[in-house]
Amino acid sequence: MTKARVGILISGTGSNMEALIRAAEADDCPYAVAVVISNRPDAAGLERARALGVTALAVDHAPFGKDREAHEHALDAALRRFNCHVVALAGYMRIMTPFLVGAWEGRMLNIHPSLLPRHPGLDTHRRAIEAGDAEAGCSVHLVTAGVDEGPVLAQARTPITETDSVESLTARVLAAEHALYPRALAEFVRSRAV
Numbered sequence: 001m002t003k004a005r006v007g008i009l010i011s012g013t014g015s016n017m018e019a020l021i022r023a024a025e026a027d028d029c030p031y032a033v034a035v036v037i038s039n040r041p042d043a044a045g046l047e048r049a050r051a052l053g054v055t056a057l058a059v060d061h062a063p064f065g066k067d068r069e070a071h072e073h074a075l076d077a078a079l080r081r082f083n084c085h086v087v088a089l090a091g092y093m094r095i096m097t098p099f100l101v102g103a104w105e106g107r108m109l110n111i112h113p114s115l116l117p118r119h120p121g122l123d124t125h126r127r128a129i130e131a132g133d134a135e136a137g138c139s140v141h142l143v144t145a146g147v148d149e150g151p152v153l154a155q156a157r158t159p160i161t162e163t164d165s166v167e168s169l170t171a172r173v174l175a176a177e178h179a180l181y182p183r184a185l186a187e188f189v190r191s192r193a194v
Contacts, residue, residue, distance in 0.1 A: 007084035014045020023182030120148035140184035154184035
């Protein structure tokens, strides 16, 4: 079986990245992680990826200043250098320009910690609790020009209890993310014959 080559973009610790890498170790997984790239050279996820045997590098956004598209051209070049077929965002905390979204249209996925279309953007768990939602969860979606607006591919639901704090809900949703993202990415790759 030829496995789809996935490039993972991160900005932080990379817990979802690790879930994707560990899932890729299974013989029947339809994807392999080709490279992990961070926009932050100090991202803890880079060492985490290397410890798991995956090539990891930084394409630092700082030298590009406010020119986000120039940074994305460098990111795109790195992804293509590693012959990536699909891009998975795993805690990548940069809003993308139309350039990178267009370059990977239909082949870039993201995981978001809410049941989209509810609570796009940041601080989702606090917002879900304050809204009185009965449940929270996470969504894997295709990346489009609008923030967290792309078609939803898969979701996992997590009840919100009366005793939940932002921290307790965050921990439960994160565990759901770690289960959902590898499964959704594998299904996406199989369905597209990437």
